[in-house]
Amino acid sequence: xxxxxxxxxxxxxxxxxxxxxxxxxxxxxxxxxxxxxxxxxxxxxxxxxxxxxxxxxxxxxxxxxxxxxxxxxxxxxxxxxxxxxxxxxxxxxxxxxxxxxxxxxxxxxxxxxxxxxxxxxxxxxxxxxxxxxxxxxxxxxxxxxxxxxxxxxxxxxxxxxxxxxxxxxxxxxxxxxxxxxxxxxxxxxxxxxxxxxxxxxxxxxxxxxxxxxxxxxxxxxxxxxxxxxxxxxxxxxxxxxxxxxxxxxxxxxxxxxxxxxxxxxxxxxxxxxxxxxxxxxxxxxxxxxxxxxxxxxxxxxxxxxxxxxxxxxxxxxxxxxxxxxxxxxxxxxxxx
Amino acid sequence: xxxxxxxxxxxxxxxxxxxxxxxxxxxxxxxxxxxxxxxxxxxxxxxxxxxxxxxxxxxxxxxxxxxxxxxxxxxxxxxxxxxxxxxxxxxxxxxxxxxxxxxxxxxxxxxxxxxxxxxxxxxxxxxxxxxxxxxxxxxxxxxxxxxxxxxxxxxxxxxxxxxxxxxxxxxxxxxxxxxxxxxxxxxxxxxxxxxxxxxxxxxxxxxxxxxxxxxxxxxxxxxxxxxxxxxxxxxxxxxxxxxxxxxxxxxxxxxxxxxxxxxxxxxxxxxxxxxxxxxxxxxxxxxxxxxxxxxxxxxxxxxxxxxxxxxxxxxxxxxxxxxxxxxxxxxxxxxxxxxxxxxxxxxx
Numbered sequence: 001x002x003x004x005x006x007x008x009x010x011x012x013x014x015x016x017x018x019x020x021x022x023x024x025x026x027x028x029x030x031x032x033x034x035x036x037x038x039x040x041x042x043x044x045x046x047x048x049x050x051x052x053x054x055x056x057x058x059x060x061x062x063x064x065x066x067x068x069x070x071x072x073x074x075x076x077x078x079x080x081x082x083x084x085x086x087x088x089x090x091x092x093x094x095x096x097x098x099x100x101x102x103x104x105x106x107x108x109x110x111x112x113x114x115x116x117x118x119x120x121x122x123x124x125x126x127x128x129x130x131x132x133x134x135x136x137x138x139x140x141x142x143x144x145x146x147x148x149x150x151x152x153x154x155x156x157x158x159x160x161x162x163x164x165x166x167x168x169x170x171x172x173x174x175x176x177x178x179x180x181x182x183x184x185x186x187x188x189x190x191x192x193x194x195x196x197x198x199x200x201x202x203x204x205x206x207x208x209x210x211x212x213x214x215x216x217x218x219x220x221x222x223x224x225x226x227x228x229x230x231x232x233x234x235x236x237x238x239x240x241x242x243x244x245x246x247x248x249x250x251x252x253x254x255x256x257x258x259x260x261x262x263x264x265x266x267x268x269x270x271x272x273x274x275x276x277x278x279x280x281x282x283x284x285x286x287x288x289x290x291x292x293x294x295x296x297x298x299x300x301x302x303x304x305x306x307x308x309x310x311x312x313x314x315x316x317x318x319x320x321x322x323x324x325x326x327x328x329x330x331x332x333x334x335x336x
Numbered sequence: 337x338x339x340x341x342x343x344x345x346x347x348x349x350x351x352x353x354x355x356x357x358x359x360x361x362x363x364x365x366x367x368x369x370x371x372x373x374x375x376x377x378x379x380x381x382x383x384x385x386x387x388x389x390x391x392x393x394x395x396x397x398x399x400x401x402x403x404x405x406x407x408x409x410x411x412x413x414x415x416x417x418x419x420x421x422x423x424x425x426x427x428x429x430x431x432x433x434x435x436x437x438x439x440x441x442x443x444x445x446x447x448x449x450x451x452x453x454x455x456x457x458x459x460x461x462x463x464x465x466x467x468x469x470x471x472x473x474x475x476x477x478x479x480x481x482x483x484x485x486x487x488x489x490x491x492x493x494x495x496x497x498x499x500x501x502x503x504x505x506x507x508x509x510x511x512x513x514x515x516x517x518x519x520x521x522x523x524x525x526x527x528x529x530x531x532x533x534x535x536x537x538x539x540x541x542x543x544x545x546x547x548x549x550x551x552x553x554x555x556x557x558x559x560x561x562x563x564x565x566x567x568x569x570x571x572x573x574x575x576x577x578x579x580x581x582x583x584x585x586x587x588x589x590x591x592x593x594x595x596x597x598x599x600x601x602x603x604x605x606x607x608x609x610x611x612x613x614x615x616x617x618x619x620x621x622x623x624x625x626x627x628x629x630x631x632x633x634x635x636x637x638x639x640x641x642x643x644x645x646x647x648x649x650x651x652x653x654x655x656x657x658x659x660x661x662x663x664x665x666x667x668x669x670x671x672x673x674x675x676x677x678x679x680x681x682x683x684x
Contacts (some may be wrong), residue, residue: 040575040576043575043578044571044572044575047571047574047575047582063572064568064569064571064572066569066572067572067575070572070576071572071575071576270560271557271560271561271563271564271565272555272560272563272564272588272590282557284561284564300568302565304561
């Protein structure tokens with residue numbers, strides 16, 4: 001159903017770029033399209049007793065994020081894919097793949113989300129590999145688009161952070177330094193001196209660092225960034241995204257909500273009941289991304305969040321993904 | 337107080353806690369002592385030297401294991417320091433408070449761990465995650481006795497069952513204590529000659545009947561998240577492998593049965609009455625789960641069936657329906673739980 005895909009893609013593009021259309025209608029149309037064209041998704045819907053026609057976007061079944069690791073979730077033949085983004089596969093279960101038939105909506109979502117941040121005028125210094133080096137990394141791809149649309153450069157080559165070149169290239173104009181949280185940690189830990197950014201500079205960090213063996217709070221991480229790069233905590237932005245999505249959420253500083261454009265919505269739900277929790281309560285994060293026309297619109301993440309009036313405050317990964325038995329809820333640390 | 341006197345005092349108190357099974361049986365306790373210490377009066381004769389101070393580290397879902405450990409410590413006449421979870425452990429505390437004064441003075445309970453306890457304990461028993469056990473083990477000083485009980489799980493193996501008579505006792509093994517602890521069945525292997533789909537349907541019905549008659553407390557957010565995660569995972573497996581089947585409760589109390597037709601070993605349970613059924617032909621393949629299996633329930637329990645499972649390496653094989661009731665003399669994790677706490681003293 002190539003026609004449906006093109007029609008929906010154009011409708012979502014208009015919504016992202018011009019605000020034309022309504023999220024609810026588009027979401028229901030995309031669900032119907034994906035129900036018909038994405039076989040595993042249809043089976044999932046049927047298992048949940050959900051058919052092609054729905055009248056409430058919040059009833060669209062959210063596919064588990066992990067499903068991208070074991071199923072091909074596409075509305076087209078994978079042979080037609082122009083790009084495959086892969087999850088990092090750090091859990092030892094292999095990687096997940098998100099296939100794209102084209103990147104029009106992906107690019108539009110990056111650009112629209114980025115424009116709202118009002119940091120596009122900064123020269124970009126990127127602490128990730130370039131997209132040429134890591135063709136399956138959605139993060140590198142995003143960074144590549146941002147650099148292409150403005151000035152900037154990549155400072156990670158062959159897995160090596162080019163600190164000297166980074167220091168040499170910094171002038172007196174404010175810059176935007178972008179990278180994963182782990183890249184920032186590595187830079188701060190290996191560097192022998194502070195790296196003072198030009199006044200007015202910004203930092204954008206993403207990706208988290210739990211599982212890296214570092215037991216540092218977000219507050220401490222931002223304090224370290226502030227001290228090392230001489231930027232205020234409020235000048236540090238965070239991007240929340242994932243390979244399984246086409247769009248991103250952003251926040252800045254500490255304790256503020258993540259937000260995005262109107263083409264991606266979220267629900268913070270009770271894990272079992274599936275109902276949205278009250279404002280201020282913690283739940284599991286579900287995301288509904290219209291730009292995911294070619295795969296699945298609704299994704300149940302493994303992240304916990306606190307629902308806000310607008311947006312959500314990210315808590316982090318659901319900690320219950322552990323083998324259970326005698327060890328459950330062990331509350332017996334040495335200094336317990 | 338002699339060992340026999342202590343046992344006579346303990347047994348009727350323990351018997352008030354049905355989950356302790358034969359730990360409340362005086363004769364069974366004396367048999368345990370004979371088996372593991374050599375004789376009933378080994379302590380009085382000085383043939384077995386007990387730890388003067390015994391530290392028990394008890395995690396949130398191991399109240400019964402903690403109570404059993406405390407019974408051993410009281411039999412030995414040790415001063416028992418019990419570190420309980422921060423969230424409390426009501427059943428354990430109830431047990432401690434039911435002890436007569438002459439035994440109660442041998443027990444101290446704290447939700448925080450005084451450094452002096454770890455420093456001064458002659459023996460340390462730890463129930464918890466593998467990492468917690470390892471953390472304590474690495475903190476031991478030379479000469480301290482250490483007994484660590486890490487992550488374990490249990491399963492059941494149904495070799496034949498024409499009239500599905502194993503379903504009810506299996507449900508009992510699953511549901512008792514809300515599937516907490518390591519003796520509850522988490523995975524059930526069904527011989528290929530059985531109608532696995534029908535077995536799943538009947539087990540689901542039995543679990544539903546059980547929860548209707550035995551309401552449980554609402555799940556915490558953490559537990560609900562764990563259950564939801566397991567359910568979503570097996571739900572997706574059912575999407576991918578259409579031969580798989582799934583039965584889930586629609587409300588609380590929750591339960592769930594997954595029939596896994598894939599060759600790969602299914603995931604362990606999220607607890608709260610969730611099990612996987614796996615079909616086998618000769619001997620169940622437990623893969624990487626095999627080293628941590630605690631108890632295997634067998635149906636029907638026969639010498640032939642028992643022999644078939646011996647090579648898996650479980651520390652206990654029993655009949656389905658009795659998985660939650662090990663004998664006091666059961667050597668948890670394959671070690672004598674009482675005997676490993678004492679030092680032998682030989683004469684001559």
